[in-house]
Structure formats: structure tokens, C-alpha cells
Amino acid sequence: MVSGQPEHTAGGEPPEPVPGRDAGRGTGAAGAAGAAGWSAGPDSGAYGTPGGPGTYGTPGGPGAYGTPGHYGTPGHYGTPGHYGTAGHYGAPGTYRPSGTYGPPGGYGAPDESATPDAPTAPAPTSTPTPAAGGSRRRQREAPGWLQWSTRRLNYPRADREGWRRWVPDWRHRIDYPRSARSGALRWLPSWRQWLLLVGGGFGLLFVAAGTMYATTDIPTDLNAFATQQNNVFYWADGSEMARTGLVNRQDVPLEQVPTQVQWAVLAAENETFYSDPGISFQGIARAVYRMGSGGDTQGGSTITQQYVKNAYLNQRQDFSRKLDEMFIALKLDQQVSKQEILSGYLNISWFGRGSYGIERAAQAYYGKDVSELNVSEGAFLASLLKGASLYDPASGPENHARAVERWSWILDRMVKIGKLSASERAKYTEFPEPQPVPPLVGLNGQTGYLVDLAKGYAQSHADISPAQFDLGGYQIYTTFEKPREDALTEAVQAAEKKLDPDHRPADQNVHLGAASVAADGRILAVYGGPDYLKQGFNNANTVNVPAGSAFAPFVYAAGLAQGVQRERDAPRTPVQPTTTYNGDNGVELRTPEGPYWGRDGKKAKTTNDGGKNWGNVSLRTAIEQSVNGPVQQLGMDVGLGNVRQTAIGLGLLPESMGDLTPAYTLGNSTPSAIRLADAYTAFDAKGRRTDPYSVTSVSRNAVDIPVEKPKAVQAVSPEVAAQVDAALRGAVKDGAAKDVRPSAPDSAGKPGTTQEHQAGWYVGYRGDVATAVTVFRLDLKTLQLLPLTGVGGAAQSAPDSAIPAGIWAAYAKASAH
Helix, strand or coil, X not given: CCCCCCCCCCCCXXXXXXXXXXXXXXXXXXXXXXXXXXXXXXXXXXXXXXXXXXXXXXXXXXXXXXXXXXXXXXXXXXXXXXXXXCCCCCCCCCCXXXXXXXXXCCCCCCCCCCCCCCCCCCCCCXXXXXCCCCCHHHXXXXXXXXXXXXXXXXXXXXXXXXXXXXXXXXCCCCCCCCCCCCHHHHHCCCHHHHHHHHHHHHHHHHHHHHHHHHHCCCCCCCCHHHHCCCEEEECCCCCEEEEECCCCECCCCHHHCCHHXXXXXXXXXXXXXCCCCCCCHHHHHHHHHHHHCCCCCCCCCCHHHHHHHHHCCCCCCCHHHHHXXXXXXHHHHHHCCHHHHHHHHHHHCEEEXXXXXXXXXXXXXXXXXXXXXXXXXXXXXXXXXXXXXXXXXXXXXXXXXXXXXXXXXXXXXXXXXXXCCHHHHCXXXXXXXXXXXXXXXXXXXXXXXXXXXXXXXXXXXXXXXXXXXXXXXXXXXXXXXXXXXXHHHXXXXXXXXXCCCCXXXXXXXXXXXXXEEXXXXXXXXXXXXXXXXXXXXXXXXXXXXXXXXXXXXXXXXXXHHXXXXXXXXXXXXXXXXXXXXXXXXXXXXXXXXXXXXXXXXXXXXXXXXXXXXXXXXXXXXXXXXXXXXXXXXXXXXXXXHHHHHHHHHCCCCHHHCCCCCHXXXXXXXXXXXXXXXXXXXXXXXXXXXXXXXXXXXXXXXXXXXCCCCCCCEEXXXXXXXXXXXXXXXXXXXXXXXXXXXXXXXXXXXXXXXXXXXXXXXXXXXECCEEEEEEEEEXXXXXXXXXXXXXXXXXXXXXXXXXXXXXXXXXXXXXHCC
């Protein structure tokens, strides 16, 4: 109720009339109808059409204002509506409950029963001041759209002042179902309601989109396959040897991808890439339509969206994933350069033939690096992004036809967008046929052994942890020479074919191993076993096979370098190749303190192969003819500790050294074929040697990673090396190694056998390459060495070094060409 207005309830006394305000207000039926035109306003929220002058008939019911006719001649006090805003006379329901007097009406026709003597007053000539809480604008007839908002919604609210006018009234609602219609038409929204619905829907959609954009973060972790790559191993000549890893992918910087190849991809997939915001509204609408029609959502149409899908999201085709893709793409486009996005896209996209990334695709289809591709080849690779299974020409004639059509279209598209001139396009009329599908390069055969050696070296000398290596992306360039590897493998396999484990028990559990090492330490070839996938351990890198008499040159070198001491407290005296020793079998071994007593309580004695007596022989002859006795006694005279020092200096690992007993000089140490071959290189290289290594360089994503390489050392003096070399060449010329002379007359070498017939060796060199070949039998259950007697059908008196010497000779002959 407006302040200052009298309160009046139904059935109470009427208020005193106020001149100028209540004049002309009738009380009869017509008067009541007229009054409804303004009194119903607070409840209905509208102002009825102004009525004509009313009459004063029979007194009205509750809430009337005095005796009929007391207020003068009807209508003398101005036009209807001068009495203020509807509802001035109290809260809703005080004078007339909502709806009591029907819909808003006028003031009715003049009532004949009005008092004739009612005074009249002239109509005011000036516009009266609106009552408190009302407005002149609201008292007039409002435009149609404003009438709808005020009459239907009462908003802003007429019954409130100030900011409270803008607080909605929960009691008022939209007129729906529509009261002015009947039947089914009541449920048909008006055009205004449709407008409100559509506008509200777009508003909600805009708010929801803004909220999702603000709350969407770019994931910090890429999908596993998006970060995982191949590790690629290369032969010494740079050709690919093997790839390892779960994903055949290799990253390359965008700078290495030719610009025209980049634009071939953009022309095929997203020519507006550099100008769009990262998403395609047309593509999103298409995906929504397909989802609504029961189909799958199509993949992101922009390169940014495809990159987001592949790098951050799953491959599920649903609307939720599509929304994530859209908002992440929008943010990624704002935070990351276009070049970074394109680089990531090219490096993780699927191109078929087991290849992820454009670098592996270039290798798979054209056998070259991506930097060597021309625009025509790039256009074909770009066509594969639409579906490699549909566009690989090797899959059939239909695929070939599709590939040619797509390739041609991409080149024409490049001309249209100005990235390829018409004259240059005219040069590419012939489809660039890709190479046949290459065989998978796995770890079968000898490859696995080579990969293991290179991997181990890279991890220990390039500061690469196993976890980092498993992530992939490394390019490992090895020292292995494919021609030598093939020749060595062929030589060993030829010997293996002579074994008959099914019919000869002695041929069961026979293992062959071999390794070639250059004088500078490069491992050139390795034979590790019949097949890496069948036998994981490497026969060329063993730790339990004794070197036997192949160890003798180290004893000889130690004697020549350090001299001997035969008596206690006596000075050391030098020895020469011509120094003689007793070469008979069973001669007691002596130390400076006297005879050497074994652990069995017996004096130790020399043991020659076959128990042969050689009489007095020079040290050089002992090496050439492989006479064990003089070498054993030389070791005792030099001192076993000094011999050990010389052997380690020549490259044998300390952990492979045997016990310092008389058996030490007979080769109870267990160096691998790789280490034994490397040690022999010093005798042809004037006493210098280098630890063996298998990796020359490592890079990751075209960035070089430092690799520590061993340095050459002077193991023995050039004079000592030359004397040992002469003895080893004499062995080939007319000594224990003469069987290899027909194949390599200019070589030097030494066979090796053990007293227990547990291993056979041949170690020799030709030029600056040394090769060691070994044969042994191993019980795979107990890992114990078995005797080699009768292997290959050999006579019991045949030396155990015969098979290794034959392999060495065949390999030397083959590798010479």
C-alpha cells in the first residue's frame, strides 16, 4: 500500500472521499465494472482500456466508496487513469481479490440511477501529477512488445520501487499453456515464446561453451604411442640394420621436411591451417549431424584437431571426445605455434606399412630420408593420410588407381592455392611408384646379437638409461660391417652343417662363436649362435669358456717384456725368442723357491698335447708348435702375477682371469671371443691396442648425443709385439696353424686347446683385423662344459681346435674378396 492511502477492507466503512481523486467514481453494477478497469491492476498486472463515463447505480458491495452519486457527475474529473498506478490502495487482495471483477475493463456506460443532483466539476485542463510509485509512461498505452512484457510478466515489477523492481516475482510466470487459447492451440507457443526459447537456448549454449573453454586444460602427458619411437640401428656403411621398439616411429625436425612436402600435406588435409583458429565449425557440425543420424562422428577435419586426437585423446568416436578435441584444439592453437603443431602432426601420423611419422614413411615407401623427397613423392605420402589401407598401391589394382587419383588431385590443389607453379606441376605427370613392401627387419638370425652389443655399449658409454632407451627415438650407428658379418655367418653355418646331433651324441649341445675386431677396437662381425630368437646368449661374448693354449702368446709377451727370475733374491734376467726350455712332457715345474706343490700334495708337472716330448726348444718354437711345457715353466719364471698384468694390459678383463696356478699359463682364464681377438690385434699394431667397441655415434631426433670412445694404449713395446708377431706367423707358415696357410698364407695365428677337452679355439689376424673362433659343448641344464671328444666325427687324437681353424680359414678366404 502506498503511504498516505486509507486502508479499507471488505465490509468496513468507506474512507472519506478526496476531492479530485474520487470524483466520478460510481457504485452501481456499471460502476463496479468500471472500477475493475483500475482496481484489478495490481493482480493482473495490466491496465484495461480506458472506459467511458460510468453511472451511479445501486450501491456497490464491499469496498465501495460512499453513497451512490456522492462524487459528482460521472467523469467530470478528467480522463480515466488519472488516479495513479494500479494498486495504490493496499496489498493485493485488500480491496478486491485478484480476479474478483473479471478481466480488465472500462468504466462502463452511464448509469441512469446516478444521483441527478451530483455536483459536476469541469475537467482539468492540465495533466495531473502521477501518483506515488507510478509513471506517466506506464499509465499510457504501451507498445505491443512492452505490453507483452508488462502485462504478461509484470517485469520490471510495477508493485516495487528502486532495485526491487528488478527482482522477479515467483508468483508470475510465462503464459504457457496460453490462457487466451483453447484446446491443442494452448500448447502452441507464440512467436514471442519461440523467440525467448531460441534466444535462451543460444544464451545457455554460449555460457556452456565459455565455461568449458575456461575449464579445459591441455594435457601435459602425451599418449604413450605418441612419444614412443623406434630405436634404429645402422650398419657401418649407414644402411639400416634393425629397428626395435613397439612403435615404428622416428621424429624429425620440421626443418628437415621439404617445404613443398609440407604444403602437399596441407593441401590434402587443411589448406587453411595457418589462418584457422585450430578447429573447423563445418567439420564439427558434420560430426554432430552424423552422430544424430546414427553414424559415427567423423575425425577432426583440421590438422590441429587430428593432432590433438592422436597425441592427447583416445580414438573413441563419440560426442564427448569430439568436444574435448575441439576445446583442446582451440587452446593449443592459442598457446603453441603452428610450426610446432604441424611438426607434431607429421611425426605421429599413421602412414601404413607399420610406419608412424613421415620419416619412417619415407623409408618404408621410397627407401630414403624425408629430406630427400620431392613434391611428387610428398603428394603420394600425403594421400596416405586419408587411409593408408586404401591408398597403398602394393595392396592391389584398386588401391593403385585410388592412389594415382588422389596424388594427382593433391598436386592440382597445390597449384590452386598457389604453392606449386603450373610449369612445375607439368613436370610431374608420372606417378612416383613406391618400392615393394620391404621385409620386416627384426632381431632374428645374427641381428639380435649385434643389437644387444650395440645397445649395451650405448647405454654404458652415451649416458642413456634403460628407461630412456625404451622410450625410443635413438639412431645408433654401429661398427658392424655387413659383408664381413655375412661371410662369418656363412663360414660358421657351413661347419654347423657337418654336425649331426640326431645320430651323433657328441654333436649334441655344440656351440660355435666368433668375432672379428679391428686394430682400432671396432667390432666388425660377430657370430653369436644359430638364431637370436632361439638362443639368447651370445657365444662370442661368453664368460665361462677357457682360452686354453690360445693364452700362450700373453705368457710369451710377459717373458719378453719383463724377464725372468729363477732364484730367490736373484736379479731378473731377460729372455729372448731363442732362449731354450725343456720341451718334454712331465717335467717338474719350479718356482724361485723350489718345486711347485699342487693342492693334491704332488709336484706339478708340464703337460704337452698328446704327451709328446719335444726336447729342448726355443721359446719361439714353443709358440709356433704349441708346446705347452716351456710356456708353463716360462710363466713360473716370469711370475704368474706379472703374466696376469700383461694379459690385462692387452685387453683381457680382470674378472675373466683364472686362478694363479700352473694351469693359468695353460689358459684357465675365460675371455670372450671378442676380447681375445681384440688382444691379438696389438701384436700386428706395434703393441698398441684399443678396447673393443660397437657404436660410433648416437643421435636422437637429429640431435647428436656424445658417445665415449676408447683410446688407444701402448700395451707392450713395439719390439715385444714384433717378436710375438713373428712367432705367430711362423705357426701359420710351418707350425701348429699351418692348416690355415692355404686360405691365408699372410696371416698369423694360434690354435688353442684345453687339457680337459672343454674348448677349442683359433685366434689369428690378417692385416689389421683379428678374428677369434671358439667351439664348446654346454649342458643347458647345469651350464657345465662337456668334453669335445668326437665332435663332428673327429678321431679321438684330433685337436679340438680343428673346427675353429677351419671356420677361420673359410672366413678369411671369403672376406679377402
